[in-house]
Amino acid sequence: MRGGPAVVLVEPQLGENIGTAARAMLNFGLTDLRLVGPRDGWPNAKAVSAAAGATDVLDGIQIFDTTAAAIADLHHVFATTARQRCMLKQTTTPRQAATEMLNHFAKRERSGVLFGRERTGLNNDDVTYADKILMIPINPAYGSLNLAQAVAIISYEWFQASTNSCTSPVPEAVTAPATQAELENFFRHLLAELDGCGFLYPAEKRPAMTRNIRNIFQRAGLYQHEVQTLHGIVSELSKPRKTTRNGPPAPQS
Amino acid sequence: MRGGPAVVLVEPQLGENIGTAARAMLNFGLTDLRLVGPRDGWPNAKAVSAAAGATDVLDGIQIFDTTAAAIADLHHVFATTARQRCMLKQTTTPRQAATEMLNHFAKRERSGVLFGRERTGLNNDDVTYADKILMIPINPAYGSLNLAQAVAIISYEWFQASTNSCTSPVPEAVTAPATQAELENFFRHLLAELDGCGFLYPAEKRPAMTRNIRNIFQRAGLYQHEVQTLHGIVSELSKPRKTTRNGPPAPQS
Numbered sequence: 001m002r003g004g005p006a007v008v009l010v011e012p013q014l015g016e017n018i019g020t021a022a023r024a025m026l027n028f029g030l031t032d033l034r035l036v037g038p039r040d041g042w043p044n045a046k047a048v049s050a051a052a053g054a055t056d057v058l059d060g061i062q063i064f065d066t067t068a069a070a071i072a073d074l075h076h077v078f079a080t081t082a083r084q085r086c087m088l089k090q091t092t093t094p095r096q097a098a099t100e101m102l103n104h105f106a107k108r109e110r111s112g113v114l115f116g117r118e119r120t121g122l123n124n125d126d127v128t129y130a131d132k133i134l135m136i137p138i139n140p141a142y143g144s145l146n147l148a149q150a151v152a153i154i155s156y157e158w159f160q161a162s163t164n165s166c167t168s169p170v171p172e173a174v175t176a177p178a179t180q181a182e183l184e185n186f187f188r189h190l191l192a193e194l195d196g197c198g199f200l201y202p203a204e205k206r207p208a209m210t211r212n213i214r215n216i217f218q219r220a221g222l223y224q225h226e227v228q229t230l231h232g233i234v235s236e237l238s239k240p241r242k243t244t245r246n247g248p249p250a251p252q253s
Numbered sequence: 254m255r256g257g258p259a260v261v262l263v264e265p266q267l268g269e270n271i272g273t274a275a276r277a278m279l280n281f282g283l284t285d286l287r288l289v290g291p292r293d294g295w296p297n298a299k300a301v302s303a304a305a306g307a308t309d310v311l312d313g314i315q316i317f318d319t320t321a322a323a324i325a326d327l328h329h330v331f332a333t334t335a336r337q338r339c340m341l342k343q344t345t346t347p348r349q350a351a352t353e354m355l356n357h358f359a360k361r362e363r364s365g366v367l368f369g370r371e372r373t374g375l376n377n378d379d380v381t382y383a384d385k386i387l388m389i390p391i392n393p394a395y396g397s398l399n400l401a402q403a404v405a406i407i408s409y410e411w412f413q414a415s416t417n418s419c420t421s422p423v424p425e426a427v428t429a430p431a432t433q434a435e436l437e438n439f440f441r442h443l444l445a446e447l448d449g450c451g452f453l454y455p456a457e458k459r460p461a462m463t464r465n466i467r468n469i470f471q472r473a474g475l476y477q478h479e480v481q482t483l484h485g486i487v488s489e490l491s492k493p494r495k496t497t498r499n500g501p502p503a504p505q506s
Contacts, residue, residue, distance in 0.1 A: 024402055026395040052397060095413070136409075137416060142279045144305060149277055152402045153409050156389075160348070163390060190486075199489040212482055220473040223341055229465060233443075236452040237490035 005101050006032040006112035008070050013039045013118045017147040019050025022057040024152035028159035034062045034070045067126050075109035079130030082143050091133040094154050098161035178227045186227050193238045258354050259285040259365035261323050266292045266371045270400040272303025275310040277405035281412035287315045287323045320379050325434035328362040332383035335396050344386045347407050351414035381464050431480045439480050446491045
């Protein structure tokens with residue numbers, strides 16, 4: 001999705017992180033990657049190999065000397081930080097920020113997210129350029145989030161917000177869900193066989209037992225071909241065997 | 254959060270991915286990491302260095318030979334796949350799955366998420382063990398999501414759901430959901446009888462047929478007493494009859 005938020009990595013140290021960040025961005029439809037003073041310069045072979053073919057992103061990458069230059073064309077800037085800063089800025093979450101950025105996008109206003117150095121994060125000067133602070137909620141006992149993972153989370157939330165993805169039903173199948181009549185027909189078959197072998201004995205327990213059995217299959221949301229399979233299973237199991245596990249061959253009539 | 258979902262990596266190839274997955278898990282409060290047949294064995298030095306101190310997770314890691322063994326103690330299993338599978342299972346999203354797993358957690362039911370091999374993902378047999386398919390919504394034009402990134406997204410959504418709710422486990426229920434091991438035990442019983450009566454013939458069709466049958470019961474969310482009922486049904490139906498509906502009495506041996 002061109003036009004999505006820009007990802008701005010401020011003085012990234014490891015080429016691997018730049019590459020995996022680019023890959024995560026493209027996974028979630030982002031392509032505007034900007035680097036501010038990458039430690040090892042650019043291009044970076046390690047970044048290319050770590051990007052695993054996310055060339056759309058690396059080809060369009062822009063390099064800047066300063067954070068100010070990197071965000072010059074943006075309307076809204078978020079600064080990711082692991083800890084609360086002593087700044088009078090509103091703090092938001094990845095999910096809220098994604099919705100806000102989507103609203104900006106709808107108004108043709110460009111957004112960007114600043115990510116800091118692997119070890120030290122963004123410094124206060126970087127954060128000053130941001131309208132809001134973006135904190136990824138994280139385990140307080142272990143807050144060391146990998147740079148590319150942070151980019152992945154933000155990109156993921158953007159993609160969630162921009163594509164209203166929701167739980168899908170079972171995929172279209174060649175078969176249709178079984179009707180209650182088809183289910184009922186199977187129950188009749190099964191219960192007849194179970195009566196035949198005395199499983200539903202004694203009589204006073206029969207109603208509860210049949211309810212139990214019915215619940216099992218009722219809950220499964222069976223499809224027609226599955227009901228056929230179950231018919232087949234019951235029929236086959238019910239036939240006399242040439243050999244049984246319980247004794248010598250039982251002669252056939 | 255101890256008691257959070259288990260992360261099951263099926264035949265992971267790169268130690269780096271195991272390490273970064275462990276780090277991402279701990280970032281978002283997960284600690285139960287399980288490996289099925291890691292390519293380079295275990296322990297793995299590259300995994301340890303990539304874990305960046307997420308020792309809580311690596312120390313508690315469990316190694317298994319099969320997917321079935323790795324999920325034996327779980328009540329609910331999700332299979333992450335990049336593409337739609339031709340299986341009659343519901344497909345859900347990380348966000349939806351996180352809420353479901355949190356609800357299971359509240360009932361003291363254990364959940365786990367299966368992640369496939371870096372190149373090929375989960376095979377159909379792996380997926381068959383899952384109640385539901387978990388698809389991370391992703392850029393259709395670039396769906397190659399790094400294994401550790403996938404683990405990070407799922408873990409992140411779990412952390413969001415679990416920190417935004419005050420859910421706590423309820424007391425043990427009288428009747429418990431069946432574990433995967435109990436289900437597996439029933440499948441063994443059923444398949445043995447079906448092999449005994451030649452239902453799973455011809456041999457080349459057996460894998461697909463057994464997957465179909467497994468899906469029927471996997472989807473039903475069976476309770477322990479229901480699994481016992483099913484055992485009883487299969488046993489009784491399989492016994493030789495004094496009379497059959499298909500002809501004159503079959504003499505018993």
